[in-house]
Amino acid sequence: MAPRPAAATVLVGLLVIALAGCASPQGATFTSVRAHAQEAVADVVAALPDGAEFTPTGDPTSTACDSGTAGPSGPEGTAFATFHGSAVLPDTADTGAVLTELPTTLGEEWAVEPVGIDTDVATVRVNRAGTGVSVDVTEQAGDGPKTLDILAVSPCGRIE
Template sequence: MPARSVAATVLVGTLALSLTACAPAAGPTFDAVRAQSEEAVTEVVAVMPTGSTYTASGDPTSTPCGTGTATVDGPRGTAFATIQGQVTLPGAADAASVIADLPTALGDGWAVEPVGIDVDLATVRLNRAGSGVSVDITERAADAPVALDILAVSSCGRVER
């Protein structure tokens, strides 16, 4: 992945983490918030143009809330889930147009949120209603193939031991 694309993904991810609220000790489990994140990515991928392919970037990760890694504070024993991947768009698809059309394609169950940073790439931050999952979709800075980076971050969930 080109350095500019990595930098944009890191910046967008950092902002997503800073905006994600953590669950109280009696809130949802980590497994539940991870499943919500995976479902949100599945919904986003489902509205991509026909012929698009999704590739996950490794396994879902967890980060304890309130750690130096995350800027959010949460009760001990909570963590948020992060899902990353890439959608390769078909043929002559225009990444900026696909991103611009996402809020409409996803419908009322999604809200557009401010990205919080200016980047030279097309990007949108969407929040899935009811789950608090934030999904950033960013144009990948490369000549070919045309692709989008996806980063989904859940709210915090209880880690059951």
């Protein structure tokens, strides 16, 4: 898959997650939901094969839950956090197997969610219990090194 269709897949995935991610903040602050998104990515990266190297794509970003970007209006004064990056896997890794085994490797506090869109590449969406953070992990097709795109989206958090 070329970089442009991969970017479109990521954006569609982000919008789908965003629609689900703007539930009631239940008192959580944006600072805490942002930290949960970063921790979720750290857990996913730690579950990858030894030698995987993660590179974040900038800092975590925020989107107001009551914005047009977030779809249905969320509670006013809330925002959700996204954290994005890529992980280069060792040459010996089987990308499909890594994604298939990821939920088991992460453990019981993680659940598999439906991705919601059809893709031509391997992908898995996991959700961390207790935090509501969803993480999409998608194979990046191409001639370069074996790479996974990782995108975490938090639920809405109260802006302080």
